[in-house]
Amino acid sequence: GAGVSQSPRYKVAKRGQDVALRCDPISGHVSLFWYQQALGQGPEFLTYFQNEAQLDKSGLPSDRFFAERPEGSVSTLKIQRTQQEDSAVYLCASSLDRGADTQYFGPGTRLTVL
Amino acid sequence: AQSVAQPEDQVNVAEGNPLTVKCTYSVSGNPYLFWYVQYPNRGLQFLLKYITGDNLVKGSYGFEAEFNKSQTSFHLKKPSALVSDSALYFCAVRVRGYSTLTFGKGTMLLVSP
Numbered sequence: 529g530a531g532v533s534q535s536p537r538y539k540v541a542k543r544g545q546d547v548a549l550r551c552d553p554i555s556g557h558v559s560l561f562w563y564q565q566a567l568g569q570g571p572e573f574l575t576y577f578q579n580e581a582q583l584d585k586s587g588l589p590s591d592r593f594f595a596e597r598p599e600g601s602v603s604t605l606k607i608q609r610t611q612q613e614d615s616a617v618y619l620c621a622s623s624l625d626r627g628a629d630t631q632y633f634g635p636g637t638r639l640t641v642l
Numbered sequence: 643a644q645s646v647a648q649p650e651d652q653v654n655v656a657e658g659n660p661l662t663v664k665c666t667y668s669v670s671g672n673p674y675l676f677w678y679v680q681y682p683n684r685g686l687q688f689l690l691k692y693i694t695g696d697n698l699v700k701g702s703y704g705f706e707a708e709f710n711k712s713q714t715s716f717h718l719k720k721p722s723a724l725v726s727d728s729a730l731y732f733c734a735v736r737v738r739g740y741s742t743l744t745f746g747k748g749t750m751l752l753v754s755p
Binding site for chain 2: 532561573587
């Protein structure tokens with residue numbers, strides 16, 4: 529497609545369940561980013577990939593969060609043993625490279641943990 | 643560490659009037675500055691960016707922003723607001739050599755008919 533796509537758009541999980549969120553970046557984009565947006569806040573950085581290499585994961589809030597991009601295209605953000613504080617919108621963005629290039633965002637996945 | 647401040651939670655303006663959404667930043671190094679807009683239940687949509695050069699940057703939908711290094715500001719402006727401009731606006735900053743975007747908390751723009 530022409531833009532970044534994410535699935536599912538909405539996810540409801542019971543506390544303790546594992547979830548997997550998918551991101552399809554713009555074709556040809558080298559860099560891929562995950563952000564977490566809590567209600568009423570701006571997005572906060574989670575992790576960054578350049579091709580298949582995860583170059584920065586400093587924003588991941590705990591070891592329950594794990595991201596991968598095994599073939600340098602599609603990425604999955606996995607959250608294990610979800611907690612209520614994980615409820616947020618998870619945004620994926622991609623860019624051509626890590627220079628001054630603009631990051632283009634997908635529509636996000638709204639995760640609600642009950 | 644880098645940070646962005648958007649001092650106004652909400653800006654109200656009448657249609658046809660000029661609008662300004664304020665943004666100030668703090669970085670160690672040369673900044674790249676961005677404005678994004680977010681409509682309900684949608685992702686962030688890129689409006690414009692400052693990298694280098696001319697301090698006045700023009701972007702999508704008639705928006706522009708002025709980089710002011712001495713005041714560390716990057717205010718978003720539009721000469722004539724439209725009702726359809728009503729949305730949530732985010733300012734963001736990156737430092738050269740780093741990939742991470744740091745966002746402000748956002749400013750809700752409400753344009754009344």
